[in-house]
Amino acid sequence: xxxxxxxxxxxxxxxxxxxxxxxxILTQKDVSIHNGxxxxxxxxxxxxxxxxxxxxIDYSKRKGxxxxxxxxxxxxxxxxxxxxxxxxxxxxxxxxxxxxFKSNATKFAEKLVETLSNKTWVPKIVKExxxxxxxxxxxxxxxxxxxxxxxxxxxxxxxxxxxxxxxxDALMKNAQKMVNIAEKFAYALHKGETDGxxxxxxxxxxxxxxxxxxxxxxxETSGDIYYDELSRQVASFLEKVxxxxxxxxxxxxxxxxxxxxxxxxxxxxxxxxxxxxxxxKLGASMDLRKFDSGVIVIQSKSNNDxxxxxxxxxxxxxxxxxxxxxxxxxxxxxxxLAKEQLLNAESNLFLCRDExxxxxxxxxxxxxxxxxxxxxxxxxxxxxNIPKEKKETSKKETSKKETxxxxNGEDDEWQFV
Numbered sequence: 177x178x179x180x181x182x183x184x185x186x187x188x189x190x191x192x193x194x195x196x197x198x199x200x201i202l203t204q205k206d207v208s209i210h211n212g213x214x215x216x217x218x219x220x221x222x223x224x225x226x227x228x229x230x231x232x233i234d235y236s237k238r239k240g241x242x243x244x245x246x247x248x249x250x251x252x253x254x255x256x257x258x259x260x261x262x263x264x265x266x267x268x269x270x271x272x273x274x275x276x277f278k279s280n281a282t283k284f285a286e287k288l289v290e291t292l293s294n295k296t297w298v299p300k301i302v303k304e305x306x307x308x309x310x311x312x313x314x315x316x317x318x319x320x321x322x323x324x325x326x327x328x329x330x331x332x333x334x335x336x337x338x339x340x341x342x343x344x345d346a347l348m349k350n351a352q353k354m355v356n357i358a359e360k361f362a363y364a365l366h367k368g369e370t371d372g373x374x375x376x377x378x379x380x381x382x383x384x385x386x387x388x389x390x391x392x393x394x395x396e397t398s399g400d401i402y403y404d405e406l407s408r409q410v411a412s413f414l415e416k417v418x419x420x421x422x423x424x425x426x427x428x429x430x431x432x433x434x435x436x437x438x439x440x441x442x443x444x445x446x447x448x449x450x451x452x453x454x455x456x457k458l459g460a461s462m463d464l465r466k467f468d469s470g471v472i473v474i475q476s477k478s479n480n481d482x483x484x485x486x487x488x489x490x491x492x493x494x495x496x497x498x499x500x501x502x503x504x505x506x507x508x509x510x511x512x513l514a515k516e517q518l519l520n521a522e523s524n525l526f527l528c529r530d531e532x533x534x535x536x537x538x539x540x541x542x543x544x545x546x547x548x549x550x551x552x553x554x555x556x557x558x559x560x561n562i563p564k565e566k567k568e569t570s571k572k573e574t575s576k577k578e579t580x581x582x583x584n585g586e587d588d589e590w591q592f593v
Contacts, residue, residue, distance in 0.1 A: 183240040206278035227296035392441035407451040411460040423479025
């Protein structure tokens with residue numbers, strides 16, 4: 177296995193991370209890798225064919241191996257009727273590894289040969305021919321130089337966009353260049369190397385959302401493990417979204433955001449639901465949850481009910497009674513989700529409500545809330561403030577008396593305890 181690099185999947189990570197300028201071509205499950213002629217497999221799991229690498233990962237053990245396609249000399253397919261078919265990867269000088277497939281070995285071998293023939297790991301450089309005219313000769317100083325250079329840059333950008341969106345071939349050639357430019361700006365913004373401030377950051381983030389920087393999982397590339405791979409990609413995508421939405425997002429909102437990022441490779445609501453139902457099986461850092469009202473959300477595992485309730489109580493202790501609208505504003509979530517969190521906290525006895533003409537407000541439940549950090553101290557102080565005589569009286573059983581009062585000829589029963 178000297179030509180392979182060992183991979184380690186971090187806890188909470190459920191997807192195979194691609195490198196820069198790398199995209200996924202094909203995925204297949206139930207594959208084992210053997211070193212040379214060894215019968216005992218080194219690993220069993222999911223195999224990934226990308227534009228740069230060949231990788232196999234066992235998600236249950238959180239480890240795997242990968243190699244670069246550029247060092248592969250040749251590949252052979254050994255079909256078998258009674259046992260698993262094999263794809264042999266040769267690195268030269270009788271050094272090879274064998275991938276044993278439970279099914280679809282032929283399809284994978286064909287894609288691998290095609291990828292090796294196309295040398296997809298080699299970056300494609302688009303050469304632009306430019307005629308030198310007298311207009312291109314500009315002065316090297318002064319305001320005229322600055323204005324002319326700005327106009328030339330604008331014309332160049334306009335030409336690039338025109339080529340990209342009017343001709344499909346030009347679009348495919350220029351797409352990678354546009355992605356590289358976007359990644360460069362994203363890195364600069366992340367490091368704080370730009371002078372545009374928050375406005376520039378917001379504008380660029382909106383552009384990224386419009387473009388959609390997600391390498392979509394499709395049924396063609398994933399085959400019979402489509403939902404597993406889709407689930408991993410949804411989890412990976414939402415790991416960046418959930419911290420900005422208070423650790424929780426509705427399934428409908430997640431569907432809109434994810435499809436927007438996928439561009440033209442849209443998925444159905446049923447596909448998303450099936451993918452989210454696999455979160456627990458794949459060990460994702462989030463879960464699918466359904467509230468009593470029927471609202472379905474995706475919730476981060478670190479953002480459990482107790483943490484949510486404590487956050488709400490601390491907000492109430494700091495700012496007073498809170499409404500769903502106010503909670504939504506403070507946590508930057510939708511009003512529906514804010515209301516669900518408040519109702520859930522109420523059902524768990526953390527809060528009590530007050531419905532008035534001004535709306536629905538929630539207060540901290542001082543008497544039954546046992547999960548607040550300083551609640552024991554509060555109970556202690558309440559007991560200390562009760563007079564001794566009243567404490568003794570409260571321990572005695574009181575007798576019940578019934579009194580009947582006649583008002584306007586009608587008998588009303590009043591009971592005093």
